[in-house]
Amino acid sequence: xxxxxxxxxxxxxxxxxxxxKAEGSEQExxxxxxxxEGSADRRAESWVIALLFxxxxxxxxxxxxxxxxxxxxRTQLFGIALAVxxxxxxxxxxxxxxxLIVTEHLEEDYPEPGGDPEEQEAVAEVIRESGSRFxxxxxxxxxxxxxxxxxxxxxxxxxxxxxxxxxxxxxQETPWHRGRGLVDDSGRALLAxxxxxxxxxxxxxxxxxxxxxxxxxxxxxxxxxDPSALRLPPERARWxxxxxxxxSKICTHASCAVALYRKPLYxxxxxxxxxxxPCHYSTFDPATGGQVIFGPAGRPLPQLPLTVDGGLLxxxxxxxxxxxxxxxxxxxxRSI
Amino acid sequence: MRARVYTxxxxxxxxxxxxxxxxxxxxxxxxxPASERGLGLRELGSQLxxxxxxxxxxxxxxxxxxxxxxxxxxxxxxxxxPLVGVGAQATDFYLRTGYMPLERAxxxxxxxxxxxxxxxxxxxxxxxxSLHGGPPIPHPxxxxxRLSEGLQVFTQNCAGCHQVVAQGGVVTGAKVxxxxxxxxxxxxxxxxxxxxxMPQFSAKQISPRELDSLxxxxxxxQHPDDRGGxxxxxIGPVPEGMVTWLIAAVxxxxxxxxxxxxxxx
Numbered sequence: 001x002x003x004x005x006x007x008x009x010x011x012x013x014x015x016x017x018x019x020x021k022a023e024g025s026e027q028e029x030x031x032x033x034x035x036x037e038g039s040a041d042r043r044a045e046s047w048v049i050a051l052l053f054x055x056x057x058x059x060x061x062x063x064x065x066x067x068x069x070x071x072x073x074r075t076q077l078f079g080i081a082l083a084v085x086x087x088x089x090x091x092x093x094x095x096x097x098x099x100l101i102v103t104e105h106l107e108e109d110y111p112e113p114g115g116d117p118e119e120q121e122a123v124a125e126v127i128r129e130s131g132s133r134f135x136x137x138x139x140x141x142x143x144x145x146x147x148x149x150x151x152x153x154x155x156x157x158x159x160x161x162x163x164x165x166x167x168x169x170x171x172q173e174t175p176w177h178r179g180r181g182l183v184d185d186s187g188r189a190l191l192a193x194x195x196x197x198x199x200x201x202x203x204x205x206x207x208x209x210x211x212x213x214x215x216x217x218x219x220x221x222x223x224x225x226d227p228s229a230l231r232l233p234p235e236r237a238r239w240x241x242x243x244x245x246x247x248s249k250i251c252t253h254a255s256c257a258v259a260l261y262r263k264p265l266y267x268x269x270x271x272x273x274x275x276x277x278p279c280h281y282s283t284f285d286p287a288t289g290g291q292v293i294f295g296p297a298g299r300p301l302p303q304l305p306l307t308v309d310g311g312l313l314x315x316x317x318x319x320x321x322x323x324x325x326x327x328x329x330x331x332x333x334r335s336i
Numbered sequence: 337m338r339a340r341v342y343t344x345x346x347x348x349x350x351x352x353x354x355x356x357x358x359x360x361x362x363x364x365x366x367x368x369p370a371s372e373r374g375l376g377l378r379e380l381g382s383q384l385x386x387x388x389x390x391x392x393x394x395x396x397x398x399x400x401x402x403x404x405x406x407x408x409x410x411x412x413x414x415x416x417x418p419l420v421g422v423g424a425q426a427t428d429f430y431l432r433t434g435y436m437p438l439e440r441a442x443x444x445x446x447x448x449x450x451x452x453x454x455x456x457x458x459x460x461x462x463x464x465x466s467l468h469g470g471p472p473i474p475h476p477x478x479x480x481x482r483l484s485e486g487l488q489v490f491t492q493n494c495a496g497c498h499q500v501v502a503q504g505g506v507v508t509g510a511k512v513x514x515x516x517x518x519x520x521x522x523x524x525x526x527x528x529x530x531x532x533x534m535p536q537f538s539a540k541q542i543s544p545r546e547l548d549s550l551x552x553x554x555x556x557x558q559h560p561d562d563r564g565g566x567x568x569x570x571i572g573p574v575p576e577g578m579v580t581w582l583i584a585a586v587x588x589x590x591x592x593x594x595x596x597x598x599x600x601x
Binding site (some may be wrong): 097185200202260262263264265266269270274276294295 | 402415416417507508531533534536538540591595
């Protein structure tokens with residue numbers, strides 16, 4: 001209990017002392033003001049006061065929303081209350097800055113270009129003479145250069161993570177090889193007779209581990225077209241038994257999954273069948289072996305030759321080209 | 337002066353009469369038999385088909401292909417697929433969504449006001465189903481489906497075009513409709529028939545049980561438990577980016593201009 005009066009006395013003393021100091025400093029300054037005196041703007045002042053009170057009301061509204069249970073859309077009300085409150089404070093501060101704080105524009109000339117020659121000479125001399133304790137200057141310079149070079153190399157090293165520079169054979173590897181069966185997401189084998197036109201299927205390599213399924217070369221998109229509608233290059237004539245075509249599901253532009261298949265219900269008035277990537281709308285024509293007919297993809301969707309073995313769909317060989325987005329030399333090599 | 341006022345009043349009255357006459361007419365483009373009473377369901381269906389569908393879908397739904405395209409009712413250039421064997425399923429879908437009748441044969445069917453009455457729709461469905469059988473109207477039971485399975489089936493087969501929030505989007509060459517207005521039956525029908533450019537999924541690919549789950553998911557996506565603020569269409573980063581650049585950036589620049597001031601020389 002005895003603490004309270006002590007605190008009161010301390011506060012009172014502080015207040016009186018500060019007041020005395022303020023009066024003293026005003027007397028000292030006299031007419032030699034730094035900032036010119038501005039005229040009073042009572043209107044702006046009233047606006048600021050009103051805005052600040054309004055902001056306080058909004059903040060109180062926030063508390064009310066917080067306290068009142070059973071209000072709908074509380075998150076939105078919180079947001080609105082806070083946003084309006086801050087907006088009002090911001091407007092008040094803008095008015096303070098523009099109408100109530102005394103401002104003046106002062107111009108200061110840039111220093112002459114070149115500066116004072118004597119001063120420059122002095123600086124050069126300071127630098128020259130500061131080096132008088134060095135005896136093996138060349139060795140020191142070499143050591144400094146080595147350190148700088150090593151730091152730069154360390155900074156540039158992560159660039160290698162962007163991909164192999166010379167040995168790109170790893171990028172060409174896919175789980176597909178001649179004779180490997182096609183299965184669906186749950187591991188059931190795809191039967192050639194079950195593949196219908198008008199729809200699309202996602203396929204994975206038979207017996208693939210989860211890790212293998214995650215590889216960029218693993219997923220396939222399988223569609224069936226009327227064999228008479230196919231316009232495949234001559235060397236791929238036997239790649240699509242019964243009109244069943246398999247392509248890498250990974251777009252050659254930015255490696256999104258080619259998850260869209262558009263197929264017309266009535267050919268005369270509708271666009272032709274196409275595989276479309278949902279990311280940037282690269283559009284591939286399955287009938288011509290995955291040629292790009294629209295969009296940013298730079299090369300065709302790699303096709304996987306198929307064979308039918310006892311009714312089961314199997315890969316007839318590797319992909320027609322490297323899967324996934326472009327890299328150094330992607331066009332030159334075939335996948336293995 | 338007075339004569340002018342009289343002409344104006346007369347003109348107004350005439351236009352009112354014209355408007356009321358126009359409203360009394362049947363909806364745009366629909367041709368109806370003089371009296372629908374006394375006609376059997378299939379008979380009414382056949383008459384409505386002849387008047388409103390046969391220009392594009394041909395006599396008895398045999399389809400019209402390019403060399404035979406002709407100007408028909410309402411100057412529509414007839415071109416359309418055969419309806420033999422499509423059954424009640426597709427007919428019910430196209431009529432109840434307002435996809436049919438189309439204004440032009442080469443436009444993409446999209447959701448419109450339904451122009452036929454309930455009775456007329458049932459008549460047309462009965463007539464087209466009688467052309468060569470075909471699948472009946474499905475009766476899915478979404479309450480029997482599992483939401484998690486529905487999400488999985490939807491992401492694998494539908495989300496590529498319709499977006500995972502089922503709000504639709506685009507595919508090259510066509511618009512992808514939002515699934516918000518779709519009813520349970522319409523979703524089941526669309527999955528099986530694949531309207532316009534949509535692939536069609538048979539029971540081998542999406543089993544009836546998976547279809548129930550799928551519908552449960554789509555119905556859930558229509559009324560999501562969304563506590564977030566402004567959804568801006570729920571089609572991902574595109575609208576958010578637009579808000580950021582168009583609204584937020586302009587507001588920020590305006591604020592900066594309000595706060596700061598250039599030195600005037």
